[in-house]
Amino acid sequence: MIIPIRCFTCGKLIGDKWEYFSRRVKEGEDAGKVLDDLGLDRYCCRRMLLSHVEIIDEIIRFYETGKQQQMRPT
Numbered sequence: 001m002i003i004p005i006r007c008f009t010c011g012k013l014i015g016d017k018w019e020y021f022s023r024r025v026k027e028g029e030d031a032g033k034v035l036d037d038l039g040l041d042r043y044c045c046r047r048m049l050l051s052h053v054e055i056i057d058e059i060i061r062f063y064e065t066g067k068q069q070q071m072r073p074t
Contacts, residue, residue: 003052009044021049 005015017038024034035046 002056004048007042007045007048010042012040012042012045014040014045014048018049018052 003015003018006012007014017040021031021034021038025031031050035049040046040049
């Protein structure tokens, strides 16, 4: 799933903050501190980044498996 551009609840722009947030959290920083640094004070905006799950890698596996089965001779 791609991160939404705006918060579903308040409409604040959050899509541009995802890469920065994700990189800093993967480096080991506290997610709450990173969100504070980004200026995301509302609970609704914070939950958009905290609850986001990258599922594209899982979906691609099924797409590639299906494509290989179609190419296989019967």
